Amino acid sequence: MVGNEPRITTQTLSVIGALMADSAGGISGAEIARQTKLASGSLYPILQRLEDADWAESRWETEDPHELGRPRRRLYQITGSGAQKARAAMREVVRPFGRLAWR
Amino acid sequence: MALATGTGLLLLSVLTAVFSRVLAGEFSSWNPWIVRRIIKLAVSWLPEEDRKRYTEEWQSYANEVPGEIGKILSAMGFLLAACKMVLNSWDNQAGLLDLAANDVFCSSLPAALETLRHMHLLASKPMESPQW
Numbered sequence: 001m002v003g004n005e006p007r008i009t010t011q012t013l014s015v016i017g018a019l020m021a022d023s024a025g026g027i028s029g030a031e032i033a034r035q036t037k038l039a040s041g042s043l044y045p046i047l048q049r050l051e052d053a054d055w056a057e058s059r060w061e062t063e064d065p066h067e068l069g070r071p072r073r074r075l076y077q078i079t080g081s082g083a084q085k086a087r088a089a090m091r092e093v094v095r096p097f098g099r100l101a102w103r
Numbered sequence: 104m105a106l107a108t109g110t111g112l113l114l115l116s117v118l119t120a121v122f123s124r125v126l127a128g129e130f131s132s133w134n135p136w137i138v139r140r141i142i143k144l145a146v147s148w149l150p151e152e153d154r155k156r157y158t159e160e161w162q163s164y165a166n167e168v169p170g171e172i173g174k175i176l177s178a179m180g181f182l183l184a185a186c187k188m189v190l191n192s193w194d195n196q197a198g199l200l201d202l203a204a205n206d207v208f209c210s211s212l213p214a215a216l217e218t219l220r221h222m223h224l225l226a227s228k229p230m231e232s233p234q235w
Contacts, residue, residue, distance in 0.1 A: 071166055072159060
């Protein structure tokens with residue numbers, strides 16, 4: 001579902017950062033929480049907003065949970081348009097600080 | 104007297120150690136059940152179509168958290184997450200809610216009910232048409 005653009009907070013930016021840094025083709029919620037130090041209560045609403053806005057997408061890992069001996073992980077990935085919008089949003093966030101530095 | 108007090112204290116500390124070990128064992132065996140129950144409660148607040156996904160996803164998340172207390176704390180975080188996620192989806196539907204409010208005040212109650220029906224907010228509980 002493509003919905004409203006997500007609110008860009010520092011927490012959202014850190015989640016986007018973790019998604020963009022991933023090179024394995026998907027990262028689990030627990031791994032994002034480890035990297036961003038966000039609690040589960042904050043992380044999942046952010047992931048939901050990113051998915052709703054089509055900035056991120058998710059899929060189940062393909063391995064068989066019986067073979068893995070644990071429940072399947074849901075893997076999150078940034079979308080192409082999400083990466084573009086995130087970079088633009090990041091530039092917007094950084095711009096005022098840049099101006100401040102040059103004064 | 105001092106010997107009796109010393110023996111009593113020693114006995115008490117041995118009993119405390121044994122009891123806390125038993126308690127820790129009990130907690131450890133009940134922990135997966137407690138986590139499952141908390142996740143089930145959190146997921147029950149989500150829309151029907153999301154419940155299966157988040158039950159499995161959050162179980163998997165809790166599975167990766169080290170420590171028994173950590174698992175319970177992360178499961179309790181899911182309660183907060185579920186609340187926020189429901190509010191998020193209400194936020195997305197705010198436009199339609201405005202429309203429904205507009206119907207109530209400017210048009211008619213049946214029109215507002217129709218708008219609400221479109222929002223699927225009441226999908227699980229079918230609304231009866233009002234008898235005018």
